[in-house]
Amino acid sequence: MEEELFGRERAQVAPGAVHVPDWLDGDRQRALLTACRDWARPPAGLRTVRTPGGGTMTARQVCLGWHWYPYAYARTVVDGDGSPVKPFPDWLGVLGRRAVSDALGPDAVPAAPYDIALINFYDGDARMGMHRDGDERADAPVVSLSLGDTCVFRFGNTATRGRPYTDVELRSGDLFVFGGPSRSAYHGVPRVRPGTGPAGLGLAGRLNITLRVSGL
Template sequence: MTAELFPRARAEIAPGAVQVPDWLDPGIQRELLAACREWARPPAGLRTVRTPGGGTMSARQVCLGWHWYPYAYARTVVDGDGAPVKPFPDRLRELGRRAVADALGPAAVAPEPYDIALINFYDGDAHMGMHRDADERSDAPVVSLSLGDTCVFRFGNTETRGRPYTDVELRSGDLFVFGGASRLAHHGVPRIHPGTAPPGLGLTGRLNITLRVSGC
């Protein structure tokens, strides 16, 4: 990435919602990408998510710890190959704890550990509609890590999928955490900017690693 006149700074997008640019260094990004490629292999690998109305999500997904399907969690891939969900790794548990502490402060770290990872892969045409992460019993902050192509991340309000919302540019290595008053805010990804991934990463498209606490 070319040098910028002013380095991007940490920003509070809404109460309890914070973006931390370049939180993941290039080495960690490469390690996470390699891990994602392993997690995406079958069984319980990367799949297309089908909605109750018969549609499909354009971003493909693999889950760790708990398998998410619209709109519940299971221990097996009930809407796919039926295999047991892959285990949630300790390195992501620690990454989630550290992410919340860095973004929101140590007091915001939940006592229960992170135990869910939803990993979404976006190609250049993929997007994600406005939605809330409301299927967990815990209200612990949600942690979002970006790898690959830059995206427009739309962060809204808790009442409606429409305005007011703020569009944020998330680049490879960026951290976004939302909890507290913003824990149930609607959010989505209206578009991806193809070809913007760091050349040394070796990824075409965008990976988003979302960490949550189930409360189960």
Template sequence: MDAELFPRARAEIAPGAVHVPDWLDAREQRELLAACREWAGPPAGLRTVRTPGGGTMTARQVCLGWHWYPYGYARTVVDGDGAPVKPFPAHLGALARRAVADALGAGAAREAAYDIALVNFYDGDARMGMHRDSDEKADAPVVSLSLGDTCVFRFGNTETRTRPWTDVELRSGDLFVFGGPSRFAHHGVPRVLPGTAPPELGLVGRLNITLRVSGL
């Protein structure tokens, strides 16, 4: 924030896992928010995700390109209204490759064919338990973009959901990329900080846009 004495610096949280603060400028955040609002509408819109054990995720989700459900991918919203999944926009693929190049270097992008977006909406009480993004058939880096309220993002290890982990504060406009040896690290969101979104953005809550390569 402008009032901070020292600007936040990019940081390598683990090998292949990089946090880049303020990667999206104010205009890019507004444009991405407007797109998320459009994608969230029905059909194949924002839904509550139900786990095989009968529980529900507190963060609600809409998918683009491929529909994710626990624990696989489909071309229709098999656990919702059954509608075809919304298409994955080409500009998100370009954004993902630029993010990987900025975070990990030009060689890491490799013109990867990004074709999945998972858009998660968190209200002030929503959480995300520790998990791995392991349902894809490709190991290209995962790109995570944040809009709205600040969250505590917990980035762990590849072996277990427990420690060691590092807690990172992700604010609106921040980028987090994890690939290479950290591609299958456990991660989660133990806390959202309500009321911390930039007022000019016009968003109450947090949006997380996760971009992946399916390999399907």
């Protein structure tokens, strides 16, 4: 990976959906990982998400700003330890706005501040089924940051969980932003590739930090 003949280039995967490889350098990845480890500690820490049908998500999650549970938001961890959700830090919102500007241009930066972070941890066996981010009341672009192991990120269409879709390889430090006509597109993670993260990062598994504007 480190000695590829041609470097990876940014790509528009769909209208309003852009992949920016290596957006976070090594220092920024390590700083973000340190923050994620702090956020994952209880109370209101990393938890297993249970669906209304009795199933469980294989990726574990911690939330900032607003607590997401299927399929709503709350100010406390209503499906966990009941603690108040951890605050959303201002610096993370600044990072999200810069991500949108770099990926989609300054005109796409939302007027309202980013105020939700969903942080998902994937071990080697974890997956995420095709879904839409539709519980917010705002249509601001979604910002996705990757740390650790490489994954296959499947980005689909707005009408169905099936084809057409595009599989994108997301590596540690990559940015993916989707908004505009792709804001309600189905997407998921069918596969994580264990042992592919940067050796110097010190993370076994994959972390995905997703930033959203609640509109709440």
